Amino acid sequence: MAPQLLTIEVSRLDGGHVRLRLAGDLDYDSAPDLVAVAAELRGGDxxxxxxxxxxxxxxxxxxxxxxLMVRRAAGTIRLTGVSPQLQRLLDRTGLTELLTVEHAEDDLRAIG
Structure with missing residues (x-):
């Protein structure tokens, strides 16, 4: 299966809230793109x-x-739309201690 290119949609919402919506594969080839977008946001309000x-x-x-680099640049971040597979990876690596993960109620039942 061919890797899916990562797209990053930036939405500036009310009250200084910024949402990055990712689609595709977040891997060795695309991770620098996410870091670059976060770096651009660093100087903003x-x-x-x-x-x-x-x-x-x-x-x-x-x-x-x-x-983790995005978290470092932004101070704190919230992750949403985390799949059960990614949640297990975050749990196993201990990153749930550093990254805030928000789940919808249906997501919690799928992970549990």
Whole structure:
């Protein structure tokens, strides 16, 4: 199966809230794109950053590293749309201690 190119949609919402909606694979080839977008946002007036991962099919160690770099640049981030597979990866690596993950109630039942 061919890797899916990562697209990143930036939405500036009310109150300094910025949402990054990712679709595709967050891997070695695409992780630098996410880091670059976060670096561009660093100097802005946003106060809250949400990363929507619902459209991410694959996230490897480079993708996890990119999420940590985004957190470092932004201060705090919220992850939404986290698949059960990615949630298990975050749990196993201990990254749920550093990254805030928001789940819908249906998502919690699928993970549990």
């Amino acid at each position: 946003h106060q809250q950053l949400t990363v929507d991962l619902a459209g991410v099919g694959l996230c490897d160690s480079s993708g996890l590293s990119a999420l």
